[in-house]
Amino acid sequence: MITMKDIIREGNPTLREVAEEVVLPLSDEDIKLGEEMMEFLHNSQDPVKAEELGLRGGVGLAAPQLDISKRIIAVHVPSGDLENPEPTLSAVMYNPKILSHSVQDACLGEGEGCLSVDREVPGYVVRHNKITLSYVDASGVKQKIRLKNYEAIVVQHEIDHLNGVMFYDHINQENPYALKDGVLVIE
C-alpha cells in the first residue's frame, strides 16, 4: 500500500525527468501500480484512514512521484456534494496526452500545492481551462474525453509530472499573482 514515505520530494532528479510511455498491452505490474495509486487517493481522502496512515489529501498522483518514470497518472476528484457522492472524475490514465485545448486559460484562486513539495509556494498557476485528452484506461481501452475547470487543472498538474514540470514552474517570479486579461480564476 502506498503511503507518504513512498512519495519522493523535490530535489529528487526523477521529478525532473520526462517519463517513458507505458508498453501496451498493459502489464500486470502496471495495472497493479495504477490500482495502488488510486487506492492511495481514496485513502488520502478518507479522514480516518488519512489520519491513521499519516496521508496528505490528494486528488491526483503521478508515477514519477513514486520514483517510477512511467507515463501513468491517477486522478480522483470528489464531487464535494454529500447529496451526490459520485466523484466528478476518477480514472487511472496510461499514456495520457492532451490533444487540444481552449484558448481560454484558468487558474485556481488558492494556487496549487504538491505532494512532492513540502512547502507553500504562493501564486497563480495558469493552465488551459478546457482540454481534450486521450489515454489508455486500466482495461486497455483507448479513451478520449473533454475536461474543464478544476478537473482539467488536476489532470494538467499530473501530466506536468510526466514531463518533469513542477507547478511552481508556471508561477510568474516577478509577480506571482500577475494575470493576463481573460484568465478564469476558479474559486
Ligand SMILES: O=C(O)C[C@@H](Cc1ccccc1)[C@H](O)SCc1ccccc1
Ligand atoms: O502532487 C500531486 O500531484 C497531487 C496534487 C494535485 C493537485 C494539486 C493542486 C491542484 C490540482 C491538483 C494534490 O492533490 S495537492 C493536495 C490537494 C488536495 C485536494 C485538493 C487540492 C490539492
Ligand code: NI
Ligand atoms: Ni504534484
